[in-house]
Amino acid sequence: MESLKPCPFCNQPGTLERTRDISHYWVPMCSNARCGCRLCAWPTRREAAQAWNERAATITTTTTTATTEN
Numbered sequence: 001m002e003s004l005k006p007c008p009f010c011n012q013p014g015t016l017e018r019t020r021d022i023s024h025y026w027v028p029m030c031s032n033a034r035c036g037c038r039l040c041a042w043p044t045r046r047e048a049a050q051a052w053n054e055r056a057a058t059i060t061t062t063t064t065t066a067t068t069e070n
């Protein structure tokens with residue numbers, strides 16, 4: 001299974017939760033309830049994990065670029 005990167009906003013571990021409706025999609029979200037970071041639902045666990053990791057990577061890269069530019 002894909003390992004999830006930490007949340008780009010609060011650095012807590014990411015997690016996957018299944019929707020309660022009939023689709024039973026996977027929703028990538030932050031394990032920190034007070035953070036509330038979550039993405040849209042995906043049909044498979046793997047796609048949800050990839051979406052979370054890409055989102056985390058995008059934000060981390062943006063932040064890194066901004067701080068390393070002089």
Ligand SMILES: [Zn+2]
Nearest residue numbers: 007010030035
């Ligand atoms: Zn978070």
